[in-house]
Amino acid sequence: MSSQKITLNVEGMSCGHCSGTVQKALEGMEGISDVLVDLKGKKAVFEADNENLIAGAIKKIDEAGYKASVI
Numbered sequence: 737m738s739s740q741k742i743t744l745n746v747e748g749m750s751c752g753h754c755s756g757t758v759q760k761a762l763e764g765m766e767g768i769s770d771v772l773v774d775l776k777g778k779k780a781v782f783e784a785d786n787e788n789l790i791a792g793a794i795k796k797i798d799e800a801g802y803k804a805s806v807i
Protein backbone atom coordinates (compact mmCIF):
# COMPACT_ATOMS: atom_id res chain seq x y z
CA MET A 737 0.00 0.00 0.00
CA SER A 738 1.54 3.26 -1.08
CA SER A 739 -0.25 6.51 -0.60
CA GLN A 740 0.53 9.44 -2.81
CA LYS A 741 0.38 13.17 -2.33
CA ILE A 742 -2.33 14.81 -4.41
CA THR A 743 -2.77 18.53 -5.08
CA LEU A 744 -6.03 19.88 -6.51
CA ASN A 745 -6.93 23.37 -7.63
CA VAL A 746 -10.07 24.52 -5.82
CA GLU A 747 -12.04 27.45 -7.21
CA GLY A 748 -14.74 29.40 -5.37
CA MET A 749 -13.39 29.48 -1.82
CA SER A 750 -13.67 33.00 -0.39
CA CYS A 751 -13.24 32.62 3.36
CA GLY A 752 -12.23 30.32 6.19
CA HIS A 753 -15.68 28.76 6.23
CA CYS A 754 -15.28 27.71 2.60
CA SER A 755 -11.90 26.13 3.16
CA GLY A 756 -13.25 24.45 6.29
CA THR A 757 -16.08 22.97 4.27
CA VAL A 758 -13.67 21.58 1.70
CA GLN A 759 -11.41 20.30 4.46
CA LYS A 760 -14.28 18.44 6.15
CA ALA A 761 -15.52 17.01 2.84
CA LEU A 762 -12.10 15.51 2.12
CA GLU A 763 -11.48 14.34 5.67
CA GLY A 764 -14.76 12.44 5.51
CA MET A 765 -13.47 10.28 2.68
CA GLU A 766 -12.04 6.86 3.38
CA GLY A 767 -8.50 6.49 2.04
CA ILE A 768 -7.74 10.19 2.23
CA SER A 769 -5.61 11.66 5.01
CA ASP A 770 -3.34 14.57 5.92
CA VAL A 771 -5.72 17.08 4.33
CA LEU A 772 -4.46 20.63 4.03
CA VAL A 773 -6.64 23.26 2.35
CA ASP A 774 -4.91 26.46 1.27
CA LEU A 775 -7.52 29.23 0.96
CA LYS A 776 -5.23 31.87 -0.56
CA GLY A 777 -3.43 29.40 -2.78
CA LYS A 778 -6.77 27.90 -3.91
CA LYS A 779 -5.41 24.43 -3.34
CA ALA A 780 -6.18 21.26 -1.47
CA VAL A 781 -3.33 18.89 -0.66
CA PHE A 782 -3.84 15.42 0.76
CA GLU A 783 -2.54 11.87 0.87
CA ALA A 784 -4.61 9.36 -1.11
CA ASP A 785 -4.35 5.60 -0.79
CA ASN A 786 -4.93 5.18 -4.52
CA GLU A 787 -5.45 7.19 -7.70
CA ASN A 788 -9.13 6.32 -7.93
CA LEU A 789 -9.76 8.59 -4.98
CA ILE A 790 -8.87 11.68 -7.02
CA ALA A 791 -12.08 11.62 -9.06
CA GLY A 792 -14.07 10.96 -5.89
CA ALA A 793 -12.42 13.90 -4.14
CA ILE A 794 -13.21 16.21 -7.06
CA LYS A 795 -16.84 15.05 -7.00
CA LYS A 796 -17.03 15.54 -3.23
CA ILE A 797 -15.67 19.09 -3.48
CA ASP A 798 -18.10 19.76 -6.32
CA GLU A 799 -21.01 18.59 -4.15
CA ALA A 800 -19.81 20.95 -1.41
CA GLY A 801 -20.21 23.82 -3.89
CA TYR A 802 -16.67 24.37 -5.13
CA LYS A 803 -14.85 23.53 -8.32
CA ALA A 804 -11.83 21.28 -8.09
CA SER A 805 -9.45 20.21 -10.81
CA VAL A 806 -6.16 18.38 -11.12
CA ILE A 807 -3.20 20.71 -11.50
Ligand SMILES: [Cu+2]
Binds near residue numbers: 750751753754755
Ligand atom coordinates in the same frame (compact mmCIF):
# COMPACT_ATOMS: atom_id res chain seq x y z
CU1 LIG B 1 -16.59 31.24 2.58
